[in-house]
Amino acid sequence: MNTEITLVGNEFVQRFSATRRGARLARRLAVHQLDTWGVPYGSGLSDDVAVIVSELAANAVLHGVVPGRDFELRLVALAGTLRIEVSDARGERGPEVQPFRPGAESGFGLHLVGALAASWGVKDRVVGKTVWAECVTAR
Template sequence: MNVEITLVGAEFVQRFSATRRGARLARRLAVHQLDGWGVPYGSELSEDAAVIVSELAANAVLHGHVQGRDFELRLVPLADTLRIEVSDARGERGPEQRGLRPGAESGYGLHLVEALATSWGVTDRAVGKTVWAELPIGHH
């Protein structure tokens, strides 16, 4: 199914408490926002984005948590790509892109991100880091 996001240039930005509840809410609001942009609930793009948001938000809560700090979700529709960004306050502790091993205790969720996304990475911020992933819009 070809999906066309109608609000290219728009973006969704929201902060969430760095808790499991915050991570669940991030996923829920992400698919709601995508639906508002023309990506139907249950479509492949919506489901793939939900998995990526879930994994990145869970990592922000489990590994990027700093007491009293939230994490931020940003969805940015570009011409043919949906960019998903999750930022947290812990810059010194980022995901390992090298050495991801199937079956390892940590990094399993990043295997899912790597399998679904066309690209992903980590960008430093003034405070903390942003882990991002990109999905193709037109191929879902």
């Protein structure tokens, strides 16, 4: 069955506290917002977005935190693509993505993002940076 999800024009923006609770809430609200846009919980796109938001929000909380500053989640529906952006207040970029190490307990989050997203990257902001990922919505 060939289905296409038409989300074009939808946008969701929310700030969260730069805490583990904020990261968890970002993931939950992202999939809730997708559900209100017609992308059901448990669908492939919903599950992929949940993992991507989890990883990007966790990185913002662990590596991008500036005391007293929040992080921001933005979901933007473009033609055939859902763009996920997580912005934090720290301008420095972390180390480059390291090669996958079997048995490692951490350090593979961006590998997951790269595997699930059609593309991803980092862009500078006036204050801080934005890590973005794009998922294909047309199947």
